[in-house]
Amino acid sequence: MSTEIKILKQVLSKYSKPMTLTYPSAVAPERRYSQIPEGLRGIPERDKDKCIGCRACYFVCSGRATSIYDKDAKRTVEIFLFRCTFCAHCQEACPEEAIKMTNKFEIAVPNREDPGARVLTELDLLKCKNCGTPYVTKKLVDRTYERLMEKIDPIVKETVSNDYKKLDGYCPDCRRAYGVDLDTHTKKYVWLEGV
Numbered sequence: 147m148s149t150e151i152k153i154l155k156q157v158l159s160k161y162s163k164p165m166t167l168t169y170p171s172a173v174a175p176e177r178r179y180s181q182i183p184e185g186l187r188g189i190p191e192r193d194k195d196k197c198i199g200c201r202a203c204y205f206v207c208s209g210r211a212t213s214i215y216d217k218d219a220k221r222t223v224e225i226f227l228f229r230c231t232f233c234a235h236c237q238e239a240c241p242e243e244a245i246k247m248t249n250k251f252e253i254a255v256p257n258r259e260d261p262g263a264r265v266l267t268e269l270d271l272l273k274c275k276n277c278g279t280p281y282v283t284k285k286l287v288d289r290t291y292e293r294l295m296e297k298i299d300p301i302v303k304e305t306v307s308n309d310y311k312k313l314d315g316y317c318p319d320c321r322r323a324y325g326v327d328l329d330t331h332t333k334k335y336v337w338l339e340g341v
Contacts, residue, residue, distance in 0.1 A: 186249050186251065187232045187233075187234050187247045188232060188247060188248045188249050188250045188251040189227060189230075189232075189247075189248050189250045189251065189253060189265075190225055190230065190232070190234075190236060190237065190245050190246065190247050190248070190265060191245070191246050191247075191248050191265065192223070192225070192244055192245050192265050192267050193243075193244045193245075193246070194244075194267050196242045196243065196244035197223065197242065197244040197267050197269065197285075198241075198242055198244075198269075198283060198285040198286045198289050199214075199221045199223060199267075199269040199282075199283040199285065199286055200241060200242075200286055200289075201214055201223075202236075202239040202240055202241060203223070203225075203236035203239060203240055203245060204223070205239070206235040206236060206238070206239040207235065207236060208231060208233055208235055209229045209230055209231040209233070210229060211225050211226050211227070211228075211229035211230040211231070212224065212225050212226075212236060213226065216271060216280060219270065219271045219273060219280040220268050220269065220270060220271060221268070221269045221270075221271050221283055222266060222267070222268050222269075223266070223267040223268075223269070224264055224265070224266050224267075225264065225265040226263065226264055227253045227262075227263050227264065227265065228253070228258065228263055232247065232251075234247050241289075242289070269283045269285065270283065270284060271283055272284050272287065272315065274315065274316055274317035274320055275315040275316055275320075276316055276317070276320040276324070277317060277319070277320055279317050279319075281317040281318065282317075287314065291310060291314075294306065294310065295307065309328075312328045313325070313328065
């Protein structure tokens with residue numbers, strides 16, 4: 147056999163099997179996050195029990211990675227990790243501390259539709275008592291009421307609480323339409339200031 151053929155066989159034998167590992171499946175699990183510097187901001191995680199669907203994370207997302215969809219009486223809050231810049235604005239803005247930045251940074255997945263490319267949270271929407279339109283999450287309504295009652299002036303606390311309960315379950319359009327009929331218009335709070 148000639149020397150050129152031997153060299154050619156030797157060169158081709160190097161290319162017959164892969165030279166690199168398949169990433170990330172071939173990375174040993176114990177080594178994946180072993181050398182992470184202190185304070186590294188990685189993939190955001192959402193606590194589904196704490197999330198109230200308020201959209202604060204959506205409004206502050208600088209990379210437009212957060213999307214919110216309302217469909218079939220469900221609100222879906224989604225963080226698309228390939229757009230996320232790991233800036234942690236969503237963590238800072240979340241009033242319920244439902245979003246935490248982790249130290250995980252590897253998000254390699256086979257394609258964009260893989261569930262590992264997204265952080266999803268689904269919440270049930272309340273339907274309006276009058277028109278049946280889904281409009282807000284139950285958790286958000288309950289948390290808003292709690293915060294309102296914590297901060298309200300004791301003089302008007304009972305009146306505000308009664309008005310809130312009258313309008314509870316109505317969408318914003320129906321609230322405006324029936325506010326006068328239900329005696330929940332805001333002028334009466336001005337009248338109560340002298341009390």
